[in-house]
Amino acid sequence: MKHILVVENETTLRELLEFLLRREGYTVTAVSDGDYAKQLLEKLNGIDLVILDLLLPIMSGRQLLRWIRRQCETADTPILVLTDLQNDDDVADALDEGANDYMIKPFQPKELQARIRKLLRIKKEL
Structure with missing residues (x-):
């Protein structure tokens, strides 16, 4: 089961x-800030995908994205940015910093599911 x-x-x-992810059969860990996510990533093995907002308290999503890409254990973990930021510079910066995909809120659940499946397939091929 993918986590x-x-x-x-x-x-x-x-x-x-x-709810949406569990309904599709995924194991889900959900947190509200970047610093707690970083702590979890340091402890947990086997995270298959990160869905990341950029506008987070304590440690921003952008900071967490950069940190994930610098760690050997998580450098290849697919990251889907899901955020309110829709400026071209925000999109380009996130993709340049290592995000694998970028979606703007509000989102369509079917599109989100398709993008998640795509990212998990890519990870499997690595």
């Missing part, structure tokens, strides 16, 4: 993502 880490500070959206 997805959701890093989203909006409670309602975090709970919705948990």
